[in-house]
Amino acid sequence: MESVEDAVLKLIKPSKEEYLHVLGVYETIAGTLKKVLSEHGVEAEVTLQGSIAHDTWLSGDRDMDIFVLYPESWSIEELKTKGFKLIVEAAGRLGGYELRYAEHPYVRVRVSDVEADIVPAFNISDPARVRTAVDRTPFHTRFVREKLTPEMRDQARLLKKFMKGINVYGAEVKTKGFSGYAVELLIAKYGSLRRVLEEASQWNPPVYIDTLGVDKGFWKEFRRKYPDSVVYMPDPVDPMRNVTANVSLKSLSTLTLASRCYMANPSPVFYGLGSRQPQPEELAGRLAGRCIVLVEYVLNEKLPPDVVWGELNRVRDALVKLLHNMGFHVIDSSPWSDEDKYSAILVELEACNLPVYRHYTGPATRFGERALSFISKHLASGVGLWIDERGLLNALAPRKYTDVTQLLVERAWEYSVAPHFKGRRPSIRILDSDTVRELAGKGALTWVSEFVLKTPSWMEKCIS
Structure with a gap:
């Protein structure tokens, strides 16, 4: 165990050169922020936060958190408008930037090979007085550094x-x-x-x-x-x-x-070391005899990642519920998004097509109103009604949908329920080798591989 951990640590601990490079980028960004703040006569503290500040970051993970701590006397509205605009101005001087939104807006910039999130927050002296979710972050940094x-x-x-x-x-x-x-x-x-x-x-x-x-x-x-x-x-x-x-x-x-x-x-x-990701053509052989459905959406706008994933999970849950209610046996399901405008859901079913007739088990005959309601529902439309040895009513009736693709196309409104997915008509396809290659081109190969193969590499080590 010790030899494994020593070997892994050598791979993941940043080198001296990497430290110097990342901290040099921080100084560049911080210097630009301080200059803009000074030009506008605003007193604020520019600080490094997150795993780089805690010195627990991994080699290659060059995501940086920079907080601009504005006076506690400011209102939240000033923070979100005036404070945010100053950050945007500095980001413009650094090159390209992207506006992001969580509880309140922040800016993502890329300098060299480092991505930095620049976040406005309040410079508070007591964590009990936090006014936004990010105000406690500097206290986290102080705690981790001390402990x-x-x-x-x-x-x-x-x-x-x-x-x-x-x-x-x-x-x-x-x-x-x-x-x-x-x-x-x-x-x-x-x-x-x-x-x-x-x-x-x-x-x-x-x-x-x-x-x-x-x-x-x-x-x-x-x-x-x-x-x-x-x-x-x-x-x-x-x-x-x-x-x-x-x-x-x-x-x-x-x-x-x-x-x-x-x-x-x-x-x-x-x-996550030592295992090779299968290529698209290698997955083709694992698709034979299986029913894996791909449900794809293209949204109108780019949304914050947590919004996309939250809504996509909601759509997935509604989709699975619809399939279950219509008699399809769902084995597994998984959502994915490129966090731009493309989102998708994979659903594996026991079968893509169901028998023409579905068996319904009803109430016992002693439950008068419920029994009559069951009879009324199935008498005209079904093949037949009968009472079994348990005293329960039974019915055999034709299904409205026997093909999963037809169901998901015609009833998309029932599962496209999240705000930004409503009114969107998804593309419905059965996963095949061509579709896998197409998804690989979208950056989704890892997701598809994990869904198709099911067993994670580490689980094979559970049996020594």
Whole structure:
């Protein structure tokens, strides 16, 4: 295990040259921001935040968070207008930029090979006085810097890479996994990757991770505030905030199993290393005899990623419900988006075509009104009605839809329910080798491969 972790750490820890390069880019961006602020007579602090500031970032992951901290005396409206405009002006001097939106707008710039999000926030002295969701970020940075030793920072890198390897890293709607800050808190509590995985291998939801030293009364109140969470981990900076509120049961279950398997049979595969992604032509042989339907949308506008994924998940859920109600057996489903204007859903069914007739089981004859209602519904349209040995009414009636493609084309309005998907007519296709190649050209090959192959590479290590 130690040799695996040492080898992985050598690959993922940034080199001295990479540190100098990334920090040099920060100085360029910060210098431009400070110059614009000075020209407009605005006093604000430009700060580096996130994993680069925490020194827990991975080699090659050059996503930078830069916060411009404006006076606490400003109104939120001033922050979103005046403060944001100053950032946009600086971004224009740096080259191309992209406007992004979360709770409030921020700007993404690219300088050299580094992408930086420049975020307006308030310069507050007490985290209890946060006015926007991002105001607590500088306090997170201060906490992590104080709590993590250099050795622990390397352990955080390993845990991040491990979670990336099993696809549970990231708290955004797309993944519903563990944020970088959650990883750092886990290392702050348990000290090392191995101790975290030992704990995680035994987790049974709901999971409580005490970062504060609290009593039972706290957990009761905490759970009342987050009734749907499967993992509860209070933020030391803001105790009534659950850092792991977005973690899904799927992500938690994946981490639990992967931790158990890794402890028994450590391998670089758990870190997403050493496995080769199949090419489109290799997947063709795995499609024979299967019914995998591709539902594609092209939206009118580019939306914030969390909005796209949230709405796409809603469409997927409605689509699966429709298929189920119409008698199709759904095996698996998965959404994907290029986070521009293209979104898609893959659905695997037991069969693309169903028998002409469907069997319905009704109520017992003793339930008078319900029994008569069942008879009324099926008497005219069905092949026949009968009472079985259990005393239940039964009916055999023709299906309205036997072909999944026809159903999804004609009833698109029933599942295209999210605001930006309403009125959009999706393209419906059965997945084949040509479609796989087309999706690969859109950057979706990893998604398609994982859906078609099902078994993640690391799961093969669960059987030693």
